[in-house]
Amino acid sequence: MMHWSLRRQSSWAQLAGHQGNFQLSNEGEVLKLHNEEEAKCLERLMRDPLRPFVPEFHGTVTRGERCYIRLADLLSGLRKPVIMDCKMGVRTYQEEEFAKANTKDLRSDMYQKMVKIDPSTLSQEEHRQRGVTKWRYLQWRDTTSSTSTLGLRIEGIMMEDGSVQRDFRQIKSLAQVTEALLYFTRKQLDVLKAYHSRLLALSDALRNSRFFRTHEVIGSSLLFVHDPSSMASVWMIDFGKTTQVHDTIKLRHNIPWVEGSREDGYLIGLTSLITSLSQAISAASFHKEESGREEESIIMKQTEECG
Numbered sequence: 001m002m003h004w005s006l007r008r009q010s011s012w013a014q015l016a017g018h019q020g021n022f023q024l025s026n027e028g029e030v031l032k033l034h035n036e037e038e039a040k041c042l043e044r045l046m047r048d049p050l051r052p053f054v055p056e057f058h059g060t061v062t063r064g065e066r067c068y069i070r071l072a073d074l075l076s077g078l079r080k081p082v083i084m085d086c087k088m089g090v091r092t093y094q095e096e097e098f099a100k101a102n103t104k105d106l107r108s109d110m111y112q113k114m115v116k117i118d119p120s121t122l123s124q125e126e127h128r129q130r131g132v133t134k135w136r137y138l139q140w141r142d143t144t145s146s147t148s149t150l151g152l153r154i155e156g157i158m159m160e161d162g163s164v165q166r167d168f169r170q171i172k173s174l175a176q177v178t179e180a181l182l183y184f185t186r187k188q189l190d191v192l193k194a195y196h197s198r199l200l201a202l203s204d205a206l207r208n209s210r211f212f213r214t215h216e217v218i219g220s221s222l223l224f225v226h227d228p229s230s231m232a233s234v235w236m237i238d239f240g241k242t243t244q245v246h247d248t249i250k251l252r253h254n255i256p257w258v259e260g261s262r263e264d265g266y267l268i269g270l271t272s273l274i275t276s277l278s279q280a281i282s283a284a285s286f287h288k289e290e291s292g293r294e295e296e297s298i299i300m301k302q303t304e305e306c307g
């Protein structure tokens with residue numbers, strides 16, 4: 001998760017996967033620690049039909065000894081933004097990470113994260129080593145969340161008061177995603193409809209995108225942003241693990257991954273989100289009608305009592 005307003009620095013810092021990777025810029029941009037793959041992707045995206053769905057990329061800048069990519073602040077102009085990060089695709093690890101699954105390159109921090117949530121998931125060997133490979137951890141995250149099945153997972157939500165919630169790892173079903181969407185939008189129909197249209201437009205743009213045809217999109221998120229004036233938009237962010245595939249590989253993005261296929265399942269996730277938004281729109285419409293009826297009957301009762 002990464003694109004946060006400079007005005008809300010503490011919020012994005014709280015949510016960002018890699019704290020310390022961001023800097024403020026006086027020009028109202030978000031500076032993100034340079035990553036070669038991400039910079040290449042952003043450059044290509046600026047010449048692709050996906051451009052309107054990606055934060056404007058303004059090149060790089062050096063600060064001290066570190067290089068940063070310069071991105072438009074997606075929260076600029078929003079008063080009290082409400083934000084949701086959805087990580088897309090049926091896996092969040094690259095094939096290289098998978099290839100390293102049998103190495104002895106163990107991560108104790110990832111082992112600790114797993115122990116905290118469910119120690120029973122770890123083998124005796126892993127407990128003895130007090131470490132797991134990065135692939136093991138990422139794959140566990142994918143299969144214990146909605147990533148493997150629905151092709152997306154909600155990584156975090158920030159509400160208008162700045163409070164941050166990251167506790168969505170238990171979400172497995174589409175109905176639970178719909179519940180989360182209703183909570184995130186507070187059942188506002190106009191906001192849900194705006195998100196729905198934006199995702200349909202994204203779906204069209206992806207169909208026409210050369211970038212999408214030729215890239216394996218891993219660990220990238222859709223950032224949902226709205227504010228009290230109901231301005232709502234969705235942005236594609238985080239391309240650090242997105243790579244171009246060889247010409248001979250024809251990616252479909254809508255089928256499960258098998259080793260070597262490079263498939264990411266991005267469109268499985270997008271379809272899940274669009275379906276879930278349609279369900280949320282129906283639920284919110286029903287709720288609105290019910291509330292209207294309740295209000296009407298209260299008014300009628302009061303009129304009768306007065307009369």
Ligand code: I3P
Pocket residue numbers: 017018092134138141219240241
């Ligand atoms: C992190 C999350 C990040 C990943 C990071 C994980 O786990 O999967 O996407 O960074 O790996 O620790 P969680 O969200 O459960 O805390 P990459 O996407 O860059 O791989 P890292 O610790 O090696 O940075």
